[in-house]
Amino acid sequence: MTESVVRALYGNATSLNLGSKKLNVVPKCVSRLPNLSVLLLNNNSISALPAELRCLKHLVELNLGNNALKEVPAVLGHLESLKKLYLFSNQITAVPPDVIDGLQKLVVLNLNHNKIRRLPPEIKSLTRLRHLSVLDNKLEEVPAELGHLTCLTEINFTSNNLPSLPMQLYQCKKLTKLHLARNKLTSLPEGIRALTKLQVLDVAGNKLSMFPVEFDSLRLKELYYEGNRFVRCEPMSSVQDVEVLMLKELVARFVLKEDRNRSSLVHRTLPHYPTLSELLSNGSCCALCLNPFLTTWLECVHFVSVRKETKMRSSKTIPVRALLCSYKCFNTDGHSYYGVATR
Numbered sequence: 001m002t003e004s005v006v007r008a009l010y011g012n013a014t015s016l017n018l019g020s021k022k023l024n025v026v027p028k029c030v031s032r033l034p035n036l037s038v039l040l041l042n043n044n045s046i047s048a049l050p051a052e053l054r055c056l057k058h059l060v061e062l063n064l065g066n067n068a069l070k071e072v073p074a075v076l077g078h079l080e081s082l083k084k085l086y087l088f089s090n091q092i093t094a095v096p097p098d099v100i101d102g103l104q105k106l107v108v109l110n111l112n113h114n115k116i117r118r119l120p121p122e123i124k125s126l127t128r129l130r131h132l133s134v135l136d137n138k139l140e141e142v143p144a145e146l147g148h149l150t151c152l153t154e155i156n157f158t159s160n161n162l163p164s165l166p167m168q169l170y171q172c173k174k175l176t177k178l179h180l181a182r183n184k185l186t187s188l189p190e191g192i193r194a195l196t197k198l199q200v201l202d203v204a205g206n207k208l209s210m211f212p213v214e215f216d217s218l219r220l221k222e223l224y225y226e227g228n229r230f231v232r233c234e235p236m237s238s239v240q241d242v243e244v245l246m247l248k249e250l251v252a253r254f255v256l257k258e259d260r261n262r263s264s265l266v267h268r269t270l271p272h273y274p275t276l277s278e279l280l281s282n283g284s285c286c287a288l289c290l291n292p293f294l295t296t297w298l299e300c301v302h303f304v305s306v307r308k309e310t311k312m313r314s315s316k317t318i319p320v321r322a323l324l325c326s327y328k329c330f331n332t333d334g335h336s337y338y339g340v341a342t343r
């Protein structure tokens, strides 16, 4: 080991490989290599880093994978040039916000195989991050601030304890790969169609009953979804009496419909009532008649054949959520939307 460091010192090295050297501590003299851009310390028994490492101002890549770290070392927050950080297979339980703050150039962050329960909201300062991998941890929630990371192209949250995801995830519009297998997801947030670049989605081994509205508009190349609790297509006939809508809903529907007409009084007046406009922005439209509604709808599902180009392990039809405005629409013939019966 000493030999490698001495050789590096004399050679004014830019990279140093101390991987698999049975190290318990990082030799302090490593900090006397100011030109170092790559430092590999993986496969050792390191449990802490010396504060002197903060001198490595040009360090771009640091591999600390497969060591004995119990936390993300504070000194990392001073390595301002760092672009790739590997911390997989340690015993890390938390990611301190102040360390994150110092890593604003980070492009790759690998925290796989640790014991992390939460990512701090401060993660939003990693605005250049493209690959975030937190596979096999104990994540219980994902902060909404993840939506600030608009450069992200790959997220891997496989094998965690996530019961839900924030809708802000869909602000990461450059995402091409989203791995969510083996969590506790009961649904995916609405609005997934915003992920127009998504190619790979893995939601296998969750508790999903259906995919969100307009899921079938995604142009996926790979979809993995086995081991969920999807609703099955076992149709029973049911004709429902037409419901009576609350006055508020009736008014909302009227206003939403009028607002579509650019020359209407409603359309011209609405901008003067910002609270009302915001309330109405939660409106949606009927999958059948396309008329708007606000707070009252019928939960339905349709079974969609997945595009031939999409690679899948199992059947080719998936349940996708759809909302209808009324039993009047539901009772019409010639559509393929099903009401959802509780089992």
Ligand SMILES: [Zn+2]
Pocket (backbone or CB within 6 Å): 286, 287, 288, 289, 290, 291, 324, 325, 326, 329
């Ligand atoms: Zn309708």
